[in-house]
Amino acid sequence: MYRGNNKICVDCGSQYCPCHLAYTGDCIKCSLIRGEKTCDCAWQGICVYNEVQHSNEKLVNERxxxxxxxxxxxxxxxxxxxxxxxxxxxxxxxxxxxxxxxxxxxxxxxxxxxxxxxxxxxxxxxxxxxxxxxxxxxxxxxxxxxxxxxxxxxxxFNGIFGVDKICKIKNSNCLVGLSGLSQVNSINVVRKLLENKNTVEVFINKNSIILEEVTEKLNNLGVNIHIIDIEEDKNFILDYIKRNNVSLVYSGGYNNFNKYMKELVDSVNKEIELAIANNNLICCGEGICGACTVNLNGERVKSCKAQINSRNLLDIL
Structure with missing residues (x-):
């Protein structure tokens, strides 16, 4: 049985909350709605339980x-x-x-x-x-x-695991590693990091496709871009992380690439924040169809809406 364990729902507290899951007893955030005896929601700016209890018509603001x-x-x-x-x-x-x-x-x-x-x-x-x-x-x-x-x-909004880390980090050194088509979502990531006064360095794996449309926009944002071989140049990446006291790494690539980036980061310091591209199958985007569900240490997690710890996910892949 899936239990929330304080997972973050990207829609919680937004105009799309409460959603259909709340009215069927499957809310990602609210343990009371799921029929448990204690509240462990880790406040996200709204009491979903209260909203559901006081909603007479069970209206859902759909996209x-x-x-x-x-x-x-x-x-x-x-x-x-x-x-x-x-x-x-x-x-x-x-x-x-x-x-x-x-x-x-x-x-x-x-x-x-x-x-x-x-x-x-x-x-x-x-x-x-x-x-x-x-x-x-x-x-x-x-x-x-x-x-x-x-x-x-x-x-x-759940195309990345670790969105909260990307949005909250400020005045820090950050590294962005990219590979394959997942590189397309890096523009919004880099832009947000720069808005929060972070220093950003981008490393793109040359063993997969490199999109000029992405690199051009990254150049326009004023970040340095390194075209690297993720395996042959691993010491270069490790040295950069160590010398610059990197606080956050975003890995925007396929799962094997993200796992390799995690191993590099953890070999330096497991306390470095890690965010990754969400490569899970998504169909409805509302947590209803079940196509995105992953088994995370015995829990069935709807990965189109629930934020998952990047390291925990990569450990089971």
Whole structure:
């Protein structure tokens, strides 16, 4: 049986709380709602139990779908496309958060089964333009790329584990390691770290695809970028962590890359904060379908909504 054990729900305290899980007794945060005898919610700015108890109509503020124009599609590698979408201004401001993603589907598909979770690469908040990178691999993405408009649903926020660490750290030295398509969500991460007066150094693994669209934006943010071989240059990375007293590492790569980065970081100091890309399968984004569920030391955790300790997750992969 899954028990919350003080896990953080990215939607708790937001306009999307209480959600459907609260009204079925499956709330990620509230032990009382789940039928336990004591409260162990680790306050996130709202008493979900109180909200549910005083809600007569069990209303849930669901995320909206928006019909949006696709402004530009360009193939940047084989079967890999940069897509720019005109989105509503109120949605654009929320998608600037680290770990933000959306569900996309082509406009001619009414069923939610065609929704595809896509990480936010960049948002031009002033002009309300969303930039994403889409890999054409199946019916969902193929149909999406065949039209000049799309249905955008969002915002969703759990594309990164350790979001709270990224948002809270200030005046520190931080390292960002990237590899593969997970590098696309690094823009919001680096931007947030810089806003909080941190120093950021970026290391990109050359053994996987390097997206010029990402490196260009990182350069524009003024950070130093090192193109490295994650294994051959491990001593270079270790030396940087030690010499600069790095306080936080964000690893935006596939699971094996993230595990390797964890091993490097832990060999220096296990107290260094670690955040990683969420590479788990996501389907509905609401904790309902169960596609994202992981077994974490006997607990069934909905990884599309629950924040998971990065080290604990990587230890079971």
């Amino acid at each position: 909206k779908e928006y019909s949006c124009d696709i402004l530009e599609k360009s193939e940047i590698a084989e079967d890999l496309f940069l897509v720019k979408i005109k989105i509503p201004k109120n949605l654009a401001k929320h998608l600037c958060s680290p770990g933000a993603y959306v569900l996309l589907k082509s406009k001619n598909r009414e069923s939610a089964i065609f929704n595809t979770p896509i990480s936010v690469m960049n948002v031009d908040a002033e002009n309300s333009i969303l930039e994403v990178v889409i890999k054409q691999v199946g019916i969902k993405t193929k149909t999406l790329l065949n039209f000049e408009d799309a249905i955008v649903k969002g915002p969703y």
